[in-house]
Amino acid sequence: MTFRNLKIKPGRLLETIHETASSFGAKGIWGPEKTQTGVCRLTLSDLDKQVRDWFINETKQLGCSIKIDEAGSIFATYPGKDNSLPPTAIGSHLDTQPTGGRYDGVYGVLSGLEVLRTLKENQFVPNYPITVINWTNEEGARFPMSIMASSLWSEQVDKKTIYNLKSVTDSEPVTVEHELKRIGYLGDTKASYKHNPIAAHFEIHIEQGPILENEHKEIGIVTGVQAYAWYKVKVSGKASHTGTTPFSARSDALLAASKMIAKGNEIATKLGGLFSVGILDLSPAVVNVIPGDVSFTMDARHVKDETLAQLVEEAKLEFTKISKESGKSISVEFDHIYTSNAVKFHPDCIKCVSDSATQLFGESKVRQITSGAGHDSCATSARVPTSMIFIPSRDGVSHNPEEYSTPEQVENGFQVLLHSVLQYDQLRKDRE
Amino acid sequence: MTFRNLKIKPGRLLETIHETASSFGAKGIWGPEKTQTGVCRLTLSDLDKQVRDWFINETKQLGCSIKIDEAGSIFATYPGKDNSLPPTAIGSHLDTQPTGGRYDGVYGVLSGLEVLRTLKENQFVPNYPITVINWTNEEGARFPMSIMASSLWSEQVDKKTIYNLKSVTDSEPVTVEHELKRIGYLGDTKASYKHNPIAAHFEIHIEQGPILENEHKEIGIVTGVQAYAWYKVKVSGKASHTGTTPFSARSDALLAASKMIAKGNEIATKLGGLFSVGILDLSPAVVNVIPGDVSFTMDARHVKDETLAQLVEEAKLEFTKISKESGKSISVEFDHIYTSNAVKFHPDCIKCVSDSATQLFGESKVRQITSGAGHDSCATSARVPTSMIFIPSRDGVSHNPEEYSTPEQVENGFQVLLHSVLQYDQLRKDRE
Ligand SMILES: NC(=O)NCCC(=O)O
Ligand SMILES: NC(=O)NCCC(=O)O
Numbered sequence: 078m079t080f081r082n083l084k085i086k087p088g089r090l091l092e093t094i095h096e097t098a099s100s101f102g103a104k105g106i107w108g109p110e111k112t113q114t115g116v117c118r119l120t121l122s123d124l125d126k127q128v129r130d131w132f133i134n135e136t137k138q139l140g141c142s143i144k145i146d147e148a149g150s151i152f153a154t155y156p157g158k159d160n161s162l163p164p165t166a167i168g169s170h171l172d173t174q175p176t177g178g179r180y181d182g183v184y185g186v187l188s189g190l191e192v193l194r195t196l197k198e199n200q201f202v203p204n205y206p207i208t209v210i211n212w213t214n215e216e217g218a219r220f221p222m223s224i225m226a227s228s229l230w231s232e233q234v235d236k237k238t239i240y241n242l243k244s245v246t247d248s249e250p251v252t253v254e255h256e257l258k259r260i261g262y263l264g265d266t267k268a269s270y271k272h273n274p275i276a277a278h279f280e281i282h283i284e285q286g287p288i289l290e291n292e293h294k295e296i297g298i299v300t301g302v303q304a305y306a307w308y309k310v311k312v313s314g315k316a317s318h319t320g321t322t323p324f325s326a327r328s329d330a331l332l333a334a335s336k337m338i339a340k341g342n343e344i345a346t347k348l349g350g351l352f353s354v355g356i357l358d359l360s361p362a363v364v365n366v367i368p369g370d371v372s373f374t375m376d377a378r379h380v381k382d383e384t385l386a387q388l389v390e391e392a393k394l395e396f397t398k399i400s401k402e403s404g405k406s407i408s409v410e411f412d413h414i415y416t417s418n419a420v421k422f423h424p425d426c427i428k429c430v431s432d433s434a435t436q437l438f439g440e441s442k443v444r445q446i447t448s449g450a451g452h453d454s455c456a457t458s459a460r461v462p463t464s465m466i467f468i469p470s471r472d473g474v475s476h477n478p479e480e481y482s483t484p485e486q487v488e489n490g491f492q493v494l495l496h497s498v499l500q501y502d503q504l505r506k507d508r509e
Numbered sequence: 510m511t512f513r514n515l516k517i518k519p520g521r522l523l524e525t526i527h528e529t530a531s532s533f534g535a536k537g538i539w540g541p542e543k544t545q546t547g548v549c550r551l552t553l554s555d556l557d558k559q560v561r562d563w564f565i566n567e568t569k570q571l572g573c574s575i576k577i578d579e580a581g582s583i584f585a586t587y588p589g590k591d592n593s594l595p596p597t598a599i600g601s602h603l604d605t606q607p608t609g610g611r612y613d614g615v616y617g618v619l620s621g622l623e624v625l626r627t628l629k630e631n632q633f634v635p636n637y638p639i640t641v642i643n644w645t646n647e648e649g650a651r652f653p654m655s656i657m658a659s660s661l662w663s664e665q666v667d668k669k670t671i672y673n674l675k676s677v678t679d680s681e682p683v684t685v686e687h688e689l690k691r692i693g694y695l696g697d698t699k700a701s702y703k704h705n706p707i708a709a710h711f712e713i714h715i716e717q718g719p720i721l722e723n724e725h726k727e728i729g730i731v732t733g734v735q736a737y738a739w740y741k742v743k744v745s746g747k748a749s750h751t752g753t754t755p756f757s758a759r760s761d762a763l764l765a766a767s768k769m770i771a772k773g774n775e776i777a778t779k780l781g782g783l784f785s786v787g788i789l790d791l792s793p794a795v796v797n798v799i800p801g802d803v804s805f806t807m808d809a810r811h812v813k814d815e816t817l818a819q820l821v822e823e824a825k826l827e828f829t830k831i832s833k834e835s836g837k838s839i840s841v842e843f844d845h846i847y848t849s850n851a852v853k854f855h856p857d858c859i860k861c862v863s864d865s866a867t868q869l870f871g872e873s874k875v876r877q878i879t880s881g882a883g884h885d886s887c888a889t890s891a892r893v894p895t896s897m898i899f900i901p902s903r904d905g906v907s908h909n910p911e912e913y914s915t916p917e918q919v920e921n922g923f924q925v926l927l928h929s930v931l932q933y934d935q936l937r938k939d940r941e
């Protein structure tokens with residue numbers, strides 16, 4: 078029996094998505110149906126522990142062995158014919174944004190689970206083991222580093238740094254290490270591609286953007302990911318009375334920050350990149366006091382590393398110029414938070430996705446696409462052949478409860494994932 | 510003995526200012542000296558209760574009778590020769606901003622106390638009683654209505670409204686009524702100019718702006734107060750992913766708000782008024798999520814009521830235009846918080862201040878001035894002859910710990926107040 082004829086259970090994956098969403102963190106009602114909510118399941122929270130326990134239970138029932146690594150990432154490994162070689166991996170994340178939807182990340186892990194369920198039901202034994210990975214803290218929402226655990230595994234960041242990250246969503250900040258221990262997910266497997274290797278990494282995800290929908294495509298063959306850089310920008314002016322301080326005597330940090338935000342957008346537009354400010358804090362925050370201090374995050378993106386660097390440089394220059402023009406004593410500082418370089422996925426993996434998608438839906442329904450967002454696959458692709466599959470997102474909405482893909486789109490993507498992974502499993506065998 | 514020869518105790522007023530600042534809420538160190546801090550003494554807080562208790566004790570020792578009204582305002586009345594007529598009042602406030610200095614408000618009340626101390630020591634009995642008033646919640650920082658208790662007394666706002674105001678600086682908001690009861694300052698004197706009348710109201714205050722300092726003047730004879738209007742502006746867009754949402758598909762509420770803030774400043778500059786945003790909140794507040802909702806306060810000012818109305822109208826029009834231009838589905842709403850009309854002070858009171866200031870410091874050292882900020886005197890002037898005295902503020906800084914006037918300036922202002930009030934006391938007698 079060839080893997081292209083495996084019998085699938087239509088609808089079950091979507092049921093599992095809704096079941097876990099409803100049980101573990103449903104939040105943000107956007108429609109009358111029970112399933113029309115988003116999910117808030119911050120990494121290493123109690124809800125995250127619950128969905129992790131559930132996931133381990135489900136995969137164990139399928140005969141998987143479980144490893145938990147030092148960053149809490151879960152590797153649920155389904156045996157193949159030859160278990161002496163590293164598994165082919167399907168990975169993504171079960172954590173969500175505070176205003177997350179039901180699909181981002183979750184769709185990837187649960188599609189992996191559905192692949193295993195399908196193998197089991199069809200009594201199909203792959204050539205090599207297949208592992209489904211739940212990477213810890215992909216979102217970077219609770220602890221401010223996205224793609225955290227996969228970056229530790231790829232040795233692009235060190236353990237101490239991530240263990241000491243402090244939560245930004247708790248009134249009393251706690252560390253990653255504290256929360257790993259608290260929920261019982263500080264594992265003993267070394268978080269390292271050397272010590273806990275995989276052969277390749279596949280990830281299916283919603284596009285989170287409007288391109289596939291606008292072009293009426295079913296599947297995006299993801300060939301890479303744009304670069305992005307995060308900074309914290311601190312504008313220091315002088316708090317002063319709104320009623321008695323003439324414009325000429327002001328050092329209005331918020332007015333300066335407002336001009337910077339508008340300018341950042343202009344620069345990014347000019348360079349064909351993106352610029353966004355997601356967080357802005359000011360003090361003293363009183364109606365009749367001109368803000369003396371404003372800090373905001375800057376999220377800049379571009380498909381080319383060089384152009385991203387240029388975007389950031391221009392923003393720094395222009396912001397400094399604005400701060401000088403905006404008041405007697407305004408200054409601006411930039412703290413680098415994170416940079417993710419542009420990523421090109423592996424031709425072998427891209428080919429598996431491309432062949433599978435084209436065979437299933439035809440040339441006209443698929444297209445190559447660059448991911449706008451970072452994913453755990455960015456980290457894995459630094460070490461092992463990697464690629465991704467996208468399905469359309471309604472209105473391109475993501476990081477929002479209204480995130481939505483149709484049941485058909487969800488199913489289509491899963492089928493492409495199933496075939497891609499098994500095609501890769503076959504490729505490995507052919508090359509042996 | 511004429512009041513112009515009263516013996517004063519130089520330095521004592523400043524000592525009292527520093528003593529109360531250090532004892533009741535010192536905060537915000539800006540220099541090495543013990544007195545180089547600001548004060549945070551939010552209205553109806555425990556610290557506010559302590560300074561009130563202290564104030565009542567001090568004035569009782571001078572022979573004052575004490576009334577507390579329904580809004581917690583304290584009237585400490587020093588007897589005159591004829592106590593059948595209402596007192597001449599010296600009023601201001603002992604509450605501060607969260608980032609307040611040592612002078613704003615406090616200087617006014619403690620100068621009143623120093624007037625009474627001076628009368629007592631000189632055994633000078635005025636023709637009519639003199640009352641020193643500590644008005645509750647002038648700042649509007651903890652409960653969002655400035656000039657609160659004096660506006661109740663002038664019957665420009667009703668008791669229910671102020672009793673139900675909710676604190677914005679407590680993590681668990683409480684009401685004005687709750688806090689009045691809690692600190693034991695819900696008095697039984699009706700808060701009304703009809704039931705608890707005064708004959709006139711004098712207030713000394715720091716300028717809180719740079720004009721007197723820039724022009725090397727010692728005293729500002731305040732002839733009126735500019736109008737101001739406060740609004741809450743709510744910008745609704747759509748939260749979405751920063752990496753995957755092209756500019757064309759965004760409804761970025763913060764970008765729109767930033768453009769509004771810059772535009773508001775332009776409009777105010779054009780009209781010769783002021784525009785400031787002191788508070789800005791956004792959600793969801795995640796580095797890689799475009800803010801879906803932003804709300805900010807708008808503080809608009811002008812010396813003319815009509816031009817202020819025009820400023821607000823233009824802002825509303827332009828903000829609506831910006832919201833339409835800024836994304837597929839952005840909208841903007843305006844909630845009116847408060848409007849204080851332009852105020853013209855009373856010629857009799859202005860004359861008393863003008864005569865006293867000129868006699869003490871000479872024509873060249875005084876000037877007439879319009880107050881940029883609202884004061885309790887705005888409320889009283891709706892009902893009784895009122896005027897104010899300003900002293901210079903270093904760098905025009907206020908609502909900031911670094912608020913500063915020199916010891917000499919503090920003393921100068923006090924002398925003008927002393928003479929103005931007693932000249933008015935004499936004027937009342939002359940007119941009887
Ligand atoms: N997919 C996703 O939201 N990843 C988080 C990192 C990013 O903002 O690109
Ligand atoms: N003086 C003062 O700060 N008053 C509060 C009302 C205003 O902002 O003008």
